Amino acid sequence: MKFLAASAVAFGLGLFAMTGSQAMPLAPLGATAASDGIIQVYGGCGWGGHRGPYGGCRPLYNCPPGWHPGPYGRKCFRNW
Template identity: 65%
Template sequence: MKLLAASLLSLGLSLAAVSASQAMPVAPLGSPQAASADVIHVAQGCGPGWHRGPFGACRPLYSCPRGWHPGPFGRRCFPNRRW
């Protein structure tokens, strides 16, 4: 009896939690949606001119000329080694 009551309680709580969430409203797939004016598109959450680094920090977009590569923090260019 205790197991049945516990399972019904957990089922009721999970259904209540699912019905209360409004994280993403359901939209019809057939109709085209206009872009909302309050949405700002940014590159990977860092903003224009920046990108995510290897550990998730925002780094400036920086490209080195051919034959060179950026350093560990992306601030300097180092020549590629030829072995």
């Protein structure tokens, strides 16, 4: 019976502590993305780049014009 009472008290304290938290408050309705000063830059790599499989920056197009990447982007092949 002691265990049941102690677990009920612990559960009640947990619920009481949870009601006051604000993990994600609502944003005001008048806020816009432009006023925040945030600029999207393709994952931090800049224009013409993207993140590779291990998190490094890679060029978006890694072959010159008239060529296309082969399997896994490791070799360039001429467009015929």
